[in-house]
Amino acid sequence: MKLVIAIIKPSRLEEVRQALNSLDVHGMTVTEVKGYGRQKGHSEIYRGTEYAVHFLPKLKVEIAVDDALADAVSTAIRDSAQTGRIGDGKIFVLDLLAVTRIRTGETGASAL
Amino acid sequence: MKLVIAIIKPSRLEEVRQALNSLDVHGMTVTEVKGYGRQKGHSEIYRGTEYAVHFLPKLKVEIAVDDALADAVSTAIRDSAQTGRIGDGKIFVLDLLAVTRIRTGETGASAL
Amino acid sequence: MKLVIAIIKPSRLEEVRQALNSLDVHGMTVTEVKGYGRQKGHSEIYRGTEYAVHFLPKLKVEIAVDDALADAVSTAIRDSAQTGRIGDGKIFVLDLLAVTRIRTGETGASAL
Amino acid sequence: MKMSKVLGSAAIASLLLALPAFAQDAAAPAAEAAAEVATIDTGDTAWMIVSTLLVILMTIPGVALFYGGLVRAKNILSVITQVFGAFAVIALLWVAYGYSLAFSGPTEGGLSAFIGDFSNFFLANVTPDSVSGTIPELVFVVFQLTFACITATLVVGGIAERMKFGAVIAFLAIWFTFAYLPIAHMVWSGAGLFFNMGALDFAGGTVVHINSGVAALVAAIVLGPRLGYLKEPIAPHNLVFTYIGACLLWVGWFGFNAGSALGANGLAAQAFLNTITAPAAAAIAWAVGEKITRGHASALGFVSGAVAGLVAITPAAGFAGTFGSIVLGAVTGFVCLWAVVTLKPMLKYDDSLDVFGIHGVGGIVGAIGTAIVAAPSLGGFGAEDYNLGGQLVTQILAVAVAIVWSAVVALVAMLIVKAIFGGARVSESSESDGLDLSSHGERAYNS
Amino acid sequence: MKMSKVLGSAAIASLLLALPAFAQDAAAPAAEAAAEVATIDTGDTAWMIVSTLLVILMTIPGVALFYGGLVRAKNILSVITQVFGAFAVIALLWVAYGYSLAFSGPTEGGLSAFIGDFSNFFLANVTPDSVSGTIPELVFVVFQLTFACITATLVVGGIAERMKFGAVIAFLAIWFTFAYLPIAHMVWSGAGLFFNMGALDFAGGTVVHINSGVAALVAAIVLGPRLGYLKEPIAPHNLVFTYIGACLLWVGWFGFNAGSALGANGLAAQAFLNTITAPAAAAIAWAVGEKITRGHASALGFVSGAVAGLVAITPAAGFAGTFGSIVLGAVTGFVCLWAVVTLKPMLKYDDSLDVFGIHGVGGIVGAIGTAIVAAPSLGGFGAEDYNLGGQLVTQILAVAVAIVWSAVVALVAMLIVKAIFGGARVSESSESDGLDLSSHGERAYNS
Amino acid sequence: MKMSKVLGSAAIASLLLALPAFAQDAAAPAAEAAAEVATIDTGDTAWMIVSTLLVILMTIPGVALFYGGLVRAKNILSVITQVFGAFAVIALLWVAYGYSLAFSGPTEGGLSAFIGDFSNFFLANVTPDSVSGTIPELVFVVFQLTFACITATLVVGGIAERMKFGAVIAFLAIWFTFAYLPIAHMVWSGAGLFFNMGALDFAGGTVVHINSGVAALVAAIVLGPRLGYLKEPIAPHNLVFTYIGACLLWVGWFGFNAGSALGANGLAAQAFLNTITAPAAAAIAWAVGEKITRGHASALGFVSGAVAGLVAITPAAGFAGTFGSIVLGAVTGFVCLWAVVTLKPMLKYDDSLDVFGIHGVGGIVGAIGTAIVAAPSLGGFGAEDYNLGGQLVTQILAVAVAIVWSAVVALVAMLIVKAIFGGARVSESSESDGLDLSSHGERAYNS
């Protein structure tokens, strides 16, 4: 199995969720993160002191999938998360050795 | 070594922590996440506008362990995090190539 | 490619960011996490009820890098994040199968 | 002029010639003030000074928090800054020419039925020893100042989360000058049109609430809806702030309503009581309505209902009996719930924070309801020869004029502002980044 | 009846026949009011109107924030909505029959020592020109209304985070009718039992604090502890809100205590001063106690101590000298710290927000302490022929009766509510999801 | 003594012999009070009681929130607890010896120009029927108490986020005794140095703002900058709290300024009006300045400007005409913006929350500006024979003395505290963990 990790713009979550649903992927875990990259940050001023803010709000979406689905999922995310503007994010794919569903103890693909 | 990643219900953290302690696993990293899966969300209404909330609060627990311990850890988490109700979460196991303890520079299992 | 995951003290982020910049690594994703380990927590008291707080605020920094850079990155993080005091954190290295830049669809090292 | 000012200041007092019991005491001041040597009553003065600062408390931080909690975290500073900025600007405009245009000028002839003159430009001829009724005229000046300020800030709720900061201030300044001042004059000046029609508006239901509610609606429509409106969730980011704001509105409203008795007396006491009972009934009505239609009585529902009830009782505060105020409140609670939950989605306009649904609709219900609850036959304090039918017509007429006047001015003002600022809205990216960052260079919350 | 009402309203004033110096001025109103042509004093009226709204400020948002900050983020809306809902409901009940049952009725015979009658049902016979002492009777009506409301909302702290919303409101309505009204009548009505026993309760230590503290304790016990109580941490989610609430309580308390002088005079001034010194001393005492026993003086400790001191000085506000108020405050600070930190865990009940520990215990210390600090020999303002021993007995007697009365009514009310609502608690899953979502369909905080 | 007290209490009133129009009414009380049978005016008393609680509202929660929102989340409890603790301690010290040393003592000879005596130790000889002007002396006592308290709490902003809790309280107690009390005596007591020099300070610009601003600066320098100051970002953690605090400061300031008229009259009304116009103008000026220099008008800018304007108008509140107050406010807005944005970085001191930049600098501009705006030729209410040049010299002299006095005392107090507490700062690790946890064992926010 694979663990697909996508860093996306917060405003794209809904699109991504729907794209995955249409692939029959009905599970994911989302984390609020701060991203640093090509996309420039901004600066804030309080009482004259200026702060350069390098990190921008992003969402990290993690989806465990069967090997067979991995590519389809990546593609679906890329299409649904893309705005074409800098800062759209990345998709990382890791190898996933084992999965367990806590409720039932099921393991492997059937646990997804 | 392995990186065990568990998505659990927030209310089970204390149990999981104790279960791991009894395995002599004394380190972990916890992240507040939002989960989407079989478990149904809820809806909120503000001034008549209704919002369907699909994502539910979960905790992500990451534990780096020696290969030998990996299974024991998974089992311990499953037992301690289980409520039997839908939404209990998942356990993912990844392969961990290297570990360093920043303070000392130690690497490998001894860094855990 | 590799995915380098570092758990560091919040106060060291700026140093780590600069150290990585000097390695020409210009991308990373940061998450606020809570850590449990050797470092002792503290206790809080409200109206006489005492709460032992086991988890301490840490930052998780994730950097996807080309294999060639992995060691350099680990070293840079270790040096920049180190305070020598307990609780400095860990560096984990995972194998990264694939990377895609959402904006362009580029894959592999060029997507970093 | 002095004469008309006195009438102006005593406008409400005079209305009370209606009230049998304490008419004398209430009307006395006017006469007295008109006399050569006018003296102040320290008790009345103390209460009116307090009433004035209560209305300020309603505005900053009251209105600011009530609205600020309802927007998303990325826009809260923009909302509370618009409220604060508007307060400061309108306060200075009031001192400069607002008071004069609203309350000065000849008692008849010319435009006197619609607007005053510049005889008190920058408070010329108003000294610390000028007296109005039983209080220093300067107290009347600041009391009325706070009404002008809060009215303008209420409008902010309609255009929240998408308008340029400068454009908001400019729009409010124009609207204040051409809509608020004339309507205030018509209602409260001895020479005013509605005043002489005998329209009843104890504390400003028409001047403040209908007026601001309509302006907010028009501005919201001209501006267009927020990005993602009705597509993605736009949930309130902090209902505790909204709750605090609502409570401060309620507390401050005692200055607003009971203060409109212009003294510390039995009339103020009745207005005070009504300002408890009406919102209490409205809050319960709204909550019950929600419980029935949605299954939950919500925190936001309770406070929204209370505010609606406060709006409705405003014009009736000194005229309604205890029972009448409860009924008026309850009815308003249901009507405003309907306006917000059913009417708005139906018409698809994006009045961000329901200024029209609560202040506009609530104000209309209150203004018309006043004719009913003021009827002595229904326990009200209307005049002995009270004619319910006739009063109803008068009230509806006044309401209609106010609606049209405010709407037209708001429309024109928005067009002017759009021209000046090259569009009244911020850019799409600014809107999605949030106005706090894009318009003010700050974020409200950091670690 | 009128007579008794006047006495009732002048109850406190009368008590002051004790105070040598300003007895005359203070008692005068009563006499005057009894006379045919009663007139109001605008200064006294202004202060009493302000006092009234200050007590409302104490309640919404004061009590709401003080409590709301202490619960978990998932329950804050439920707490502040319970406070808001209770305020609205009790306010209407007060107008409907509360005032009448508390302050009307014959001066003697029948149940007159325990409860009034319905002669002022829905404020019948109370007009804007009715006078009570030196103020409009309607001002007295609303002033007393706020006391009834805040007392009910205080109880919310004991049952927080686990009770059905409807059940909370029903419970409070029943308890208000059968516990608050009789006790208020007994203490403040000219015909009341305690009043005639000569029990001293300047601003309602027994009526408000002992009463609510005991009810909260009983309700909490009947309800049982929150899920995970003493197992998992249940930390306050926002101590800044609690701090704001505490500050508003302190500020509002000036209306509560100094307002109970029923006029703007030297007595009010003494009560005002005591309302600064006692809580200041109590806050320091609590903090010092924490520092000694735990090593840290906490923010929550300071504000909890201040509230305890405010509770304790309430019955003594007009009777204690400056020094006495400081001592009384300091003692209460230590005693309440002990009640919260030691007594509660010992008895294992889950009075969520320590209503009993602070209002109940603080109220008892204050009620009994009043007998001591009022002694002229100790710088107090008790009567010339003041008999400390006798007064102590009277105070303890009154306290005991109030405790039993409130406890019994609370117990019965809870049982009734349980029967009606099929259990007073929400389901376990609703409780762990949080009441905001399960009872009100909202969350307080969104992004 | 009584005589001097009356003069003391009537100090401000007396100053008004300057004001033609209402001199009589204003000064009358003094005379009257001096007479055998002094009586109080209930209207004046009502307003002064309210003014007193308004100044308390400014402090808790006003100052606490204004400051608390500006620090990092890990230090907010420490800041608001320092404010709360200081309030409680100074309140008790005021009652113990503060009032006596500031307002009692012989009218001349000895140290009478600099400090009073102990004749009112623990308010000896001050009874509920003592009268001061037209109000109970106890009201004057508590009104002045609140000035002492807020002045001390303002200093907290300069040393925020790094000082030991006990050290903060000890420092403020010492500074209050040796700097606040003498300067208050010099300015307001009939025997005071500045008072007899004819220095104009209507509501305490010198006593409160210059005094606290200078003390904060000195303390901040002695303490040294916060860890990471100018290296890492130290952003305000909750600007909404800061906004609420600023609004409560503004609202409370009406008690501060208009209350300093010591009665409900035309003078109070003028002071009230000026307390609206000056901060409004200053807020706009600061925002415009930001817009020009940085491209954004910020929320923090608006409220900082308003506070600066409030500071500046404080000494001039009863002397400036409407127009003068607007100009004074606008000028102050620009000057304080410069002080905070340019001066501070230049000098590199870490006055955490700009107490000096806003209260110190604003206070100086106001004190000197008072000489100008009070000129009748410029619409001010100075005496007929007003001599602008002479007054300017007097004001500057008074300011200079105050600055030096406050600075010296603050310096010595810090050194004493350092000695006693083994350093005034917390440990580095405590500072980076945050003072909430390390000094108070709590965190403000939990889930």
Ligand SMILES: Nc1ncnc2c1ncn2[C@@H]1O[C@H](COP(=O)(O)OP(=O)(O)O)[C@@H](O)[C@H]1O
């Ligand atoms: N090397 C990296 N490792 C981990 N996360 C990265 C890396 N590079 C970029 N990211 C994440 O992707 C986000 C977008 O990347 P950025 O370079 O800003 O734009 P783009 O993806 O369009 O090139 C960043 O905010 C960061 O969260």
Ligand SMILES: Nc1ncnc2c1ncn2[C@@H]1O[C@H](COP(=O)(O)OP(=O)(O)O)[C@@H](O)[C@H]1O
């Ligand atoms: N395919 C997946 N990838 C990543 N996380 C998942 C996946 N499926 C479920 N999860 C996580 O596990 C949580 C519980 O899953 P859910 O299907 O709701 O219940 P259960 O685990 O009992 O089947 C989800 O809220 C989500 O956080």
Ligand SMILES: Nc1ncnc2c1ncn2[C@@H]1O[C@H](COP(=O)(O)OP(=O)(O)O)[C@@H](O)[C@H]1O
């Ligand atoms: N086995 C582990 N798995 C995952 N995270 C760990 C593990 N051990 C430690 N950590 C993380 O590293 C942080 C620091 O570890 P700790 O043992 O406290 O100090 P040190 O790294 O100096 O030994 C912890 O707070 C936790 O976030």
